[in-house]
Amino acid sequence: MSQLQQINPLQNIIEKMISTLGDIIVDKSIPNTKRATIVVKPEGLEKAAQFLKNEGFDVVASVSGVDYIKEKKFAVVYHLLSRTKPELKSVILALKTYIDRDKPEVTTLVHIWESALYHERETHEMYAIVFKGHPNLGPLLLEDWAGPPPLRKDYGVRREEQWEVA
Amino acid sequence: MGSSINKKELVKKIEQLTEAEAIVTENEMIVSIGPQHSGAGHFRIILKLDGDIIVDAIPDPGFVHRSYEKLAENMTYIHNVPLAEKPNHADPANLVMGYVRTVEELSGIEVPERAQYIRTIVCEINRIMSHLYFFGIFGIFLNHSTMFMWATGDRDLFADLNQMLTGARITQAFFLAGGVYRDVPQEFKEKALKTLDYFERHLDDYEKIFMENPILQERTIGIGVLRPEDAIKLGVVGPVLRGSGIKHDVRKDDPYAAYDKIDFEIPSFKEGDSYSRVMVRFREMQESIKIIRQALKDLPPGPIRNPEGRLVPRWPVKSGEYYSRAEAARGEVGFYLVSDGTEKPYRLKMASPSFRNLPAIPFLLRGATLADLPAIYMSIDYWGPEADR
Numbered sequence: 001m002s003q004l005q006q007i008n009p010l011q012n013i014i015e016k017m018i019s020t021l022g023d024i025i026v027d028k029s030i031p032n033t034k035r036a037t038i039v040v041k042p043e044g045l046e047k048a049a050q051f052l053k054n055e056g057f058d059v060v061a062s063v064s065g066v067d068y069i070k071e072k073k074f075a076v077v078y079h080l081l082s083r084t085k086p087e088l089k090s091v092i093l094a095l096k097t098y099i100d101r102d103k104p105e106v107t108t109l110v111h112i113w114e115s116a117l118y119h120e121r122e123t124h125e126m127y128a129i130v131f132k133g134h135p136n137l138g139p140l141l142l143e144d145w146a147g148p149p150p151l152r153k154d155y156g157v158r159r160e161e162q163w164e165v166a
Numbered sequence: 167m168g169s170s171i172n173k174k175e176l177v178k179k180i181e182q183l184t185e186a187e188a189i190v191t192e193n194e195m196i197v198s199i200g201p202q203h204s205g206a207g208h209f210r211i212i213l214k215l216d217g218d219i220i221v222d223a224i225p226d227p228g229f230v231h232r233s234y235e236k237l238a239e240n241m242t243y244i245h246n247v248p249l250a251e252k253p254n255h256a257d258p259a260n261l262v263m264g265y266v267r268t269v270e271e272l273s274g275i276e277v278p279e280r281a282q283y284i285r286t287i288v289c290e291i292n293r294i295m296s297h298l299y300f301f302g303i304f305g306i307f308l309n310h311s312t313m314f315m316w317a318t319g320d321r322d323l324f325a326d327l328n329q330m331l332t333g334a335r336i337t338q339a340f341f342l343a344g345g346v347y348r349d350v351p352q353e354f355k356e357k358a359l360k361t362l363d364y365f366e367r368h369l370d371d372y373e374k375i376f377m378e379n380p381i382l383q384e385r386t387i388g389i390g391v392l393r394p395e396d397a398i399k400l401g402v403v404g405p406v407l408r409g410s411g412i413k414h415d416v417r418k419d420d421p422y423a424a425y426d427k428i429d430f431e432i433p434s435f436k437e438g439d440s441y442s443r444v445m446v447r448f449r450e451m452q453e454s455i456k457i458i459r460q461a462l463k464d465l466p467p468g469p470i471r472n473p474e475g476r477l478v479p480r481w482p483v484k485s486g487e488y489y490s491r492a493e494a495a496r497g498e499v500g501f502y503l504v505s506d507g508t509e510k511p512y513r514l515k516m517a518s519p520s521f522r523n524l525p526a527i528p529f530l531l532r533g534a535t536l537a538d539l540p541a542i543y544m545s546i547d548y549w550g551p552e553a554d555r
Binding site: 031034035037058059060061062064066067077079083084089090092094113114115116117118119122126139140141142143150151155157 | 227228231235236237240397398400407412414419489491498500502513515517522524525554555
């Protein structure tokens with residue numbers, strides 16, 4: 001066991017997480033020693049985030065939305081890094097949750113990771129996913145955008161030949 | 167005492183600010199820096215000034231947003247190679263490196279060793295070119311026009327190397343999953359070594375006229391200090407992170423290409439000020455010279471492409487999802503790829519280094535003087551199109 005701890009700290013953290021927060025974890029996958037994905041229930045996202053922060057994941061590398069239009073749901077994925085724990089320096093952990101596409105709401109994690117500030121704002125802009133409690137969800141990259149959230153799958157890209165000639 | 171007046175209507179015209187941001191006291195005024203490109207990129211910073219003290223700074227990116235992620239979902243994997251490098255023309259190969267690495271690791275495509283070394287060479291040439299771009303712009307912003315001339319001139323020599331090796335001076339689109347497009351030409355090694363020898367000598371002059379210049383030091387040392395705990399909190403990457411004494415570099419932490427077989431150092435400085443961020447880039451150029459020399463020396467024979475990574479639109483990409491990264495000149499670039507097994511990505515997210523360094527700009531500007539803005543803002547090496555994507 002102690003040898004395993006040295007070889008794969010990621011495995012350890014996930015096992016610990018399952019034993020303490022087992023009721024909120026829906027799924028996990030560990031493709032190799034450097035990457036892992038943990039899927040949690042949306043209501044448990046904050047708890048899971050706090051746990052992972054205490055385990056040394058102190059930076060949000062990206063926040064992504066994924067539109068699973070056929071299943072009528074969104075995924076919100078936080079990719080986490082560690083700057084303070086040297087044994088986790090090669091690790092990227094994905095904290096993922098699925099939310100209802102008709103009611104896209106999830107708790108913000110800005111109070112846990114300040115680095116998520118602009119990433120969540122961008123995800124809100126591109127998917128209209130509401131991060132409850134976020135200090136500012138105003139437009140960031142798009143200006144005067146009146147159309148539907150552009151990264152949703154039901155919004156198509158217009159090709160050049162479809163442009164109207166004025 | 168100045169009574170608090172709400173200039174919200176006026177302010178609303180220039181930007182959608184939040185309620186709190188739009189309140190300006192009598193002594194304060196709002197100044198908009200940008201978005202006209204003055205060397206700082208198409209980017210606006212809205213400053214709230216009290217005299218010449220910056221009370222608040224609100225970054226406003228998005229002027230060069232090109233909906234990269236939406237386009238990526240509508241293009242095949244091979245068309246995504248030239249798309250991935252478009253956000254940053256100063257540093258294209260390192261962005262593509264992150265993309266092809268993600269595709270390779272998701273699908274389990276092996277890359278021949280020779281291709282790994284060629285990738286390393288191209289990535290480091292791009293890193294030097296990008297840092298030279300930085301030195302030129304940073305120099306001219308601090309009124310050091312010699313630095314601008316020298317850096318821009320030397321950058322051309324590396325563009326020549328790029329042209330010889332990849333066929334294009336910038337935006338090479340040279341990597342594909344499983345390898346690279348072309349082999350190293352016969353006469354490349356000689357020319358590259360000659361260029362590196364010249365550049366290494368010239369870097370000593372850079373140090374004398376620029377890094378040791380008392381005016382530069384006066385304007386950057388102790389200015390815009392980012393403490394390590396703040397660097398972690400804000401999630402900054404690359405030279406900004408290493409300038410605050412945190413030695414994280416994907417090339418060492420999570421090696422790709424041939425970086426695990428090459429001996430090099432990760433420069434970092436603990437002061438966290440503008441000068442140390444510039445110094446990190448300066449030392450990184452010296453390390454890049456070392457890396458290219460070693461890669462040229464150890465360049466193994468063999469194929470340059472895995473036959474799996476074919477030059478056709480239909481790449482064998484497995485369904486699944488994966489996040490991987492590379493160290494670009496501005497820091498770690500991450501790609502999150504969700505594949506459904508078709509010829510196009512279902513979702514491709516680019517977590518670009520400039521976007522991740524964006525929070526550092528308002529953080530460092532608050533409380534600084536207006537005259538320090540170039541020294542602070544330029545030392546982040548923010549690249550507008552890369553942040554907006």
